[in-house]
Amino acid sequence: MLTAITGINWGDEGKGRMVDLISQEYDIVARYQGGNNAGHTVKNERGKFVLNLLPSGILRPNVVCVMGNGMVIDPHHLDGEINKLREQGISITPANLKISDRATITMPYHVDQDGLEEARLSKTGAQFGSTKRGIAYTYGDKYMKKTLRMGDLLHLDDSVRKRLVTMVDSKNLVMEGSYNAAPISVDEMWAWLEKYAAIFKDYICDVGQYLADADAAGKKVLFEAQLGALRDIDFGIYPYTTSSNTIGAYAPIGAGIPGHKLTNSVGVMKAYSSCVGDGPFVTELAMTEEEKHALREAGHEYGAATGRPRRVGPIDLVASRYGVFCQGCDEVALTLLDVLDYMEKIPMVTAYKLSDGTTTTRFPMGEALDTAQPVVEYLPGWHCDITAARKWEDLPKEAQNYVEYLEKAVGCKITYISVGAEREAYIHHVV
Template sequence: MVKAIVGANWGDEGKGKITDLLAEKSDVVVRFQGGANAGHTIICDYGKFALHQLPSGVFYSHVTNIIGNGVALDAAKFAQELRHLEEGGVPAPKVIVDLRCQLLMSYHVLLDTCEEARLGGKAFGSTKSGIAPFYSDKYAKIGIQVADLWHEDRLRAQVEHICELKNVLLEHLYHQPPLEPEKLMEELRGYRTILEPYVGDGVTFVHQALKEGKQVLLEGQLGSMKDPNLGIYPMTTSSHTLAGFGTVGGGVPPTAIEDVFTVTKAYSSAVGAGAFVSELFGDEAEELRRRGGDAGEYGATTGRPRRVGWFDAVATRYGCMVQGTTQAVLTAVDCLGYLDEIKVCTGYEIDGKVTRDFPVPALLDRAKPVYETLPGWKCDIRGVTDFDALPQAAKDYVAFLEKEIEVPITIVSTGPKRHEICYR
């Protein structure tokens, strides 16, 4: 059986904790897309860890963790994370890097950085992790598969082809020194050394696990709004953030996915540029940002202050719909205990008309939020594990959101720690 865990919104929904929770009862955890541009923060018995490349099952000795073919693999960061786990006292995890996975290279980071600088005020708010150039190369068929590392002639031919193309851009558009094939070959030999103990056929492994009746968990990065097809294009990421892509990037059959857990926060947050209809500003935003999450609303990868706002039911209902959600998970409810009143965006006004349907990106900049106001509960609920023990106003808030997003909210998180959870 396959379960998927994905985000309903812009990412930063608290998926790391929920993935960690579900990984406890899984045999295989597969990271199926994205790169080191977004992280999952996990607080477990070993301490607090920010994962960017490794799947969130690495804290369990019974779990095999797979970095799937859809991932942008930064080998240096992969090695750094493994070291970080070791230094934190975590036993060496079981990891398979799929041979079909492709390598994020130093020139991807360079090109990403140069392009954001060139765009200036029109930049996408990239983390400059090389993600867009990586996926551009993958689909232009000038990427480098992990398997290529053990086929030097094939590798060298691809590297020379890459240099020929990239050096035109670097010289004439970005005014940077050209790439040197031999230096890239050295970089790749270093990656071969790092990855050699971990590479394997992730696709065959997953299919065999399913034949044996094992539990497989697909772990997604970011959320629905960041998908390049169904999100807020072009202010998206460059990989597909939807559970459906797990059938490609994770190598599982579509018929095997039985449960899609979609995570959303009790308020909204986002990193990066682009439309954000329910956004708050000034002191109101700063107060929510300061109280949000475990250490405030600052990006796990960049440390950037996240943009914050009221819960957006229009975006979340759409986000759950395109994910194929079977169960929604509501996180960070405990962060709202200081508020007298809590607003929820239940509609968008566009050109004088109110809609409950999430619009295409071309209309989104004209959308104004339509709010309903609910009473706050004005007390600390952090760590409560019995839903019935919550204040009535908090239970009513969850019920209201559930009605608005039109999928059952089965898990409510009341704090950052692993078992600060209420089941409904």
């Protein structure tokens, strides 16, 4: 069984929490794209954990975690993340963590270039809202064939050093010529690679073969995405996207088994909207600054990877319907329903009014999206604490009505409803 858990919106939907929950039914959890610009926060009986690179299944002792070829991996960050989890009592060994030899390495100069370019763009107000983790520059170099891969750490020989010299020479033309930055030292980069080769050599392997063998043996694999459909490089709000494919259809490819097909696609959708970064976000226009502040505080909406305050607004059903379509969802997990407990009435963006005066329920792109205005409808709130609910019948009628309205609006059944941050704080709703 091959299941993908993906984001329906802009990211930050609570995918890590859902992977942590659902992974109890799986043998393997695999990340298939992105890098340490992800921020998955998981709270369970062992504490609170913030994961950037590691799959959320790492918190379950009987699950094997895979970092796929579609990822970009910063070994320095990964080492720090692993050590922090170990300090929190999480065991991480080559037995429960396997890193693809085809995954691309994020080098220190990728991070430096990201920061320099974002600073340059910020002077003109044209920045993308980058997390400054070097993700775009790693992917860019990957497609120009100017990167190293994790498998190269297994044989740091003269041929790898020769490639590194070529890459550094090319990068220095940009760093010195465009940014007036200090030149990159080949020797320093080589020493950096040697350091992390010693740390990760036992973790690096052919994860594609591992996953293929596991699937053939009847093992259950859960694919974990970073960000959401609206940040996909092809189908998202380009250019305000990430640099990889976040959609579920890419999961087998990015994990290492491109000939396999998904069995099930679970989309994760928040009960309201939030995003980190720049770009069109129509739903935030539906609330006053005071209302957005109240929602941000109620949902603790600050980026797990960056600490930045997230932009917030009501649930956007236009964007969510499009996200369900992109992810090919068989079912939806609705998260953070409890955050709306304080509201007397629940706002929802049900359509967009375009600059030409027309109204649409289809998600637009380009200038139409940039200038769209939200059409808002309301449902009565439940105005009580629902965090103790564990069955559908425990929810107030108004909360049930809200969930059922969302199901019809996005065209997909909602089978999981999160009512709190803790692992057990959810309702499995199967009709």
